[in-house]
């Protein structure tokens with residue numbers, strides 16, 4: 395046992411079955427695929443498509459979706475900058491646990507602040523945090539408006555809506571950028587396959 399933390403008598407207990415042992419059983423490497431982008435950019439759709447692609451290849455993943463987590467773990471959080479930071483911090487910590495369990499954890503959250511995403515990156519060993527930027531124009535996201543939230547935001551009925559009257563800071567050095575080609579958005583399946591190709595190339599789909 396070793397003492398950690400800030401001197402509050404907290405100790406770390408090591409277990410003999412660790413990440414490498416679990417990864418060997420699963421024949422994959424645990425990591426976090428962090429999908430960031432505007433509301434309506436297609437994060438949840440790509441996350442689910444990626445999970446399906448991996449499942450078809452016999453690889454275990456788990457999706458942590460921002461909207462879904464706000465029904466439970468994060469139900470006490472608002473959309474203020476402070477609460478968004480706490481939202482991302484919690485999900486980053488949970489994602490780290492899933493990756494430690496040997497799973498490919500797919501986190502899909504707006505995560506609008508660079509600093510918050512970088513915090514999550516720092517939680518993981520280098521290269522195990524794969525940031526995917528859904529680089530879709532606001533006009534496209536707003537035209538989709540699957541939940542009618544952009545309309546409410548434009549009418550001033552929702553305050554602090556990302557992209558309208560709240561900031562979104564695009565990544566500066568993401569691992570994967572998904573964007574339109576000649577004004578056409580690739581299919582969710584094509585984008586998922588692009589992420590799978592990256593994971594394969596980096597060796598995450600084998601022990």
Ligand SMILES: Nc1ncnc2c1ncn2[C@@H]1O[C@H](COP(=O)(O)OS(=O)(=O)O)[C@@H](OP(=O)(O)O)[C@H]1O
Pocket residue numbers: 432433434437438459460461464473477478479481482502503504505506541543552553554555556560
């Ligand atoms: N003010 C405001 N700004 C942005 N989004 C809002 C807001 N109010 C509600 N929603 C809905 O909440 C979903 C985003 O939750 P996240 O946890 O991903 O947001 S964040 O990362 O904490 O910024 C987001 O879901 P997605 O559309 O899937 O991104 C919206 O449905």
Ligand SMILES: Nc1ncnc2c1ncn2[C@@H]1O[C@H](COP(=O)(O)OP(=O)(O)O)[C@@H](O)[C@H]1O
Pocket residue numbers: 431432433434435436437438439440502538540579580581582
């Ligand atoms: N690649 C795509 N091409 C066309 N429509 C898409 C694509 N990805 C998502 N959509 C549609 O856009 C809307 C928003 O997608 P969603 O995955 O919910 O975005 P987010 O999770 O970023 O809010 C949904 O109606 C979805 O069906």
